[in-house]
Amino acid sequence: xxxxxxxxxxxxxxxxxxxxxxxxxxxxxxxxxxxxxxxxxxxxxxxxxxxxxxxxxxxxxxxxxxxxxxxxxxxxxxxxxxxxxxxxxxxxxxxxxxxxxxxxxxxxxxxxxxxxxxxxxxxxxxxxxxxxxxxxxxxxxxxxxxxxxxxxxxxxxxxxxxxxxxxxxxxxxxxxxxxxxxxxxxxxxxxxxxxxxxxxxxxxxxxxxxxxxxxxxxxxxxxxxxxxxxxxxxxxxxxxxxxxxxxxxxxxxxxxxxxxxxxxxxxxxxxxxxxxxxxxxxxxxxxxxxxxxxxxxxxxxxxxxxxxxxxxxxxxxxxxxxxxxxxxxxxxxxxxxxxxxx
Amino acid sequence: xxxxxxxxxxxxxxxxxxxxxxxxxxxxxxxxxxxxxxxxxxxxxxxxxxxxxxxxxxxxxxxxxxxxxxxxxxxxxxxxxxxxxxxxxxxxxxxxxxxxxxxxxxxxxxxxxxxxxxxxxxxxxxxxxxxxxxxxxxxxxxxxxxxxxxxxxxxxxxxxxxxxxxxxxxxxxxxxxxxxxxxxxxxxxxxxxxxxxxxxxxxxxxxxxxxxxxxxxxxxxxxxxxxxxxxxxxxxxxxxxxxxxxxxxxxxxxxxxxxxxxxxxxxxxx
Numbered sequence: 001x002x003x004x005x006x007x008x009x010x011x012x013x014x015x016x017x018x019x020x021x022x023x024x025x026x027x028x029x030x031x032x033x034x035x036x037x038x039x040x041x042x043x044x045x046x047x048x049x050x051x052x053x054x055x056x057x058x059x060x061x062x063x064x065x066x067x068x069x070x071x072x073x074x075x076x077x078x079x080x081x082x083x084x085x086x087x088x089x090x091x092x093x094x095x096x097x098x099x100x101x102x103x104x105x106x107x108x109x110x111x112x113x114x115x116x117x118x119x120x121x122x123x124x125x126x127x128x129x130x131x132x133x134x135x136x137x138x139x140x141x142x143x144x145x146x147x148x149x150x151x152x153x154x155x156x157x158x159x160x161x162x163x164x165x166x167x168x169x170x171x172x173x174x175x176x177x178x179x180x181x182x183x184x185x186x187x188x189x190x191x192x193x194x195x196x197x198x199x200x201x202x203x204x205x206x207x208x209x210x211x212x213x214x215x216x217x218x219x220x221x222x223x224x225x226x227x228x229x230x231x232x233x234x235x236x237x238x239x240x241x242x243x244x245x246x247x248x249x250x251x252x253x254x255x256x257x258x259x260x261x262x263x264x265x266x267x268x269x270x271x272x273x274x275x276x277x278x279x280x281x282x283x284x285x286x287x288x289x290x291x292x293x294x295x296x297x298x299x300x301x302x303x304x305x306x307x308x309x310x311x312x313x314x315x316x317x318x319x320x321x322x323x324x325x326x327x328x329x330x331x332x333x334x335x336x337x338x339x340x341x342x
Numbered sequence: 343x344x345x346x347x348x349x350x351x352x353x354x355x356x357x358x359x360x361x362x363x364x365x366x367x368x369x370x371x372x373x374x375x376x377x378x379x380x381x382x383x384x385x386x387x388x389x390x391x392x393x394x395x396x397x398x399x400x401x402x403x404x405x406x407x408x409x410x411x412x413x414x415x416x417x418x419x420x421x422x423x424x425x426x427x428x429x430x431x432x433x434x435x436x437x438x439x440x441x442x443x444x445x446x447x448x449x450x451x452x453x454x455x456x457x458x459x460x461x462x463x464x465x466x467x468x469x470x471x472x473x474x475x476x477x478x479x480x481x482x483x484x485x486x487x488x489x490x491x492x493x494x495x496x497x498x499x500x501x502x503x504x505x506x507x508x509x510x511x512x513x514x515x516x517x518x519x520x521x522x523x524x525x526x527x528x529x530x531x532x533x534x535x536x537x538x539x540x541x542x543x544x545x546x547x548x549x550x551x552x553x554x555x556x557x558x559x560x561x562x563x564x565x566x567x568x569x570x571x572x573x574x575x576x577x578x579x580x581x582x583x584x585x586x587x588x589x590x591x592x593x594x595x596x597x598x599x600x601x602x603x604x605x606x607x608x609x610x611x612x
Contacts, residue, residue: 075495075496076494076495100518101517103481104485104497104515106482108489111489112489116446116575117446117480136441136477136580137362137476138479140362141581142580143442143580144579145575145576146578147573147576186494186529187495189523189525190512190525192521192522192524193524194522200520202520203519204519267501267537268501274386275538284608293359307600311591315589317589320589321587321588322590323589323591323592324592324604325591326595326597326600327597331597332601334598337601338602
């Protein structure tokens with residue numbers, strides 16, 4: 001018989017579970033209900049008692065690793081914590097969020113306890129056996145997989161489940177605490193760094209993804225490049241709309257090749273084959289050809305629109321819902337005017 | 343600071359401009375015409391290779407190995423291009439191509455290849471690779487190799503490393519929300535799974551290419567074969583996503599009309 005352990009971790013405050021962790025709790029609960037399997041929840045946090053309050057009623061058994069050492073997202077301490085939780089729970093299926101913190105350690109944890117792991121899971125099904133859905137070749141091929149080996153670790157992509165929202169309670173952390181023998185810690189997390197000064201342009205919770213392509217820095221009909229104007233239009237739109245900014249690789253790469261660049265763009269903004277695959281309800285592409293290496297990053301964008309001067313660009317070939325054949329400079333200036341009025 | 347010992351793990355993947363179609367053969371799923379599809383070095387792993395070469399160049403006496411698993415013929419084809427970029431010593435492993443073999447088995451084969459590198463000082467090892475591949479895209483192979491090699495400091499989504507004179511280094515890893523987590527590690531051994539880094543692709547240098555090929559060809563001839571165990575992994579289905587979009591191409595609207603339509607669309611609940 002299967003048993004399910006959901007591993008969760010706290011956010012930067014150290015005392016509240018991340019939204020992504022709560023999504024994993026939902027997935028674990030659903031799977032446990034379908035299989036009739038017992039559910040356990042494991043927590044890694046600086047203050048596990050406070051973090052546990054959000055999931056106190058989600059499962060019959062809570063386990064936690066807490067303390068100052070677990071305030072930092074660091075391989076050695078997080079791997080030791082998750083290993084201890086897994087050994088204590090003895091679960092056959094381990095569900096965890098595909099967060100940067102857990103993605104860094106969970107394969108090592110699976111290896112340590114003799115398990116197997118699959119990541120970037122977008123759905124977990126179960127009929128006779130547990131089946132997981134994931135993408136291959138950068139979201140170009142979808143597969144459903146299963147394994148007989150146990151324990152089986154499944155890392156869930158964010159946005160695939162609703163975050164668990166249950167009645168809060170008071171967890172008695174002494175009753176759920178698991179002791180961890182830490183190895184010598186050779187790494188210290190010293191902080192966080194935003195990639196550029198000024199406005200944060202990557203907003204994972206935004207409804208709209210706005211993608212800027214290399215066309216913004218190319219010569220315009222007057223024979224000149226207008227990078228400064230492009231930057232103002234894009235930043236103005238981001239401020240007014242609250243959208244998240246993505247970019248094609250070619251535009252970001254221009255910075256390394258000495259060409260005119262938009263100063264607020266970094267590789268972190270890159271969407272596509274060698275970039276991110278964000279999840280947003282809507283996406284608007286501008287000055288971008290919509291070729292396959294770029295569009296694979298749009299797999300989880302709901303409604304897609306594009307503005308392009310090229311009526312034969314990739315977006316027009318079944319990759320966008322609506323393509324406007326127009327000059328993005330002119331259109332976005334008008335969009336900004338309308339947003340300012342409203 | 344002592345010379346560096348850097349091993350870069352890099353797979354080969356179909357050129358991203360190629361159309362991919364899954365098929366099922368006697369050994370499980372694969373890609374149609376996989377062996378004739380043009381291949382490239384995995385993009386994120388290529389970034390790792392360029393970063394490694396830049397680091398090695400700054401520290402005289404450093405050594406750089408490229409460990410790659412794939413069919414020998416495909417490896418040779420890809421190396422003809424990669425070898426012109428930066429200087430390295432190839433450690434090839436002759437094995438299956440593609441994203442469908444199990445990551446645990448791939449990691450075991452690569453770890454074994456690294457353990458067999460003559461003259462590698464494991465205590466000074468910086469193990470590089472892409473944080474995910476463009477084929478399986480699991481982001482676990484490098485981590486599993488590190489675990490097999492007993493390396494207790496691992497970093498993923500790396501965009502920058504700054505080495506200090508005492509051997510310690512500061513590393514920037516991508517985390518949620520478009521930020522970097524900054525960590526300081528006391529030094530090697532460590533695993534660094536690279537994102538894009540900050541370097542542009544080096545220009546082809548035929549002299550570097552010729553020097554590399556002198557060792558690459560003999561290494562390919564002597565490459566050990568790895569059979570990858572499925573580790574109980576089985577595929578229920580493998581398919582292309584359904585083409586769901588009927589694109590409406592709007593050519594006749596003015597910028598004002600398009601702007602009005604876009605603002606209304608943005609305001610609507612999807």
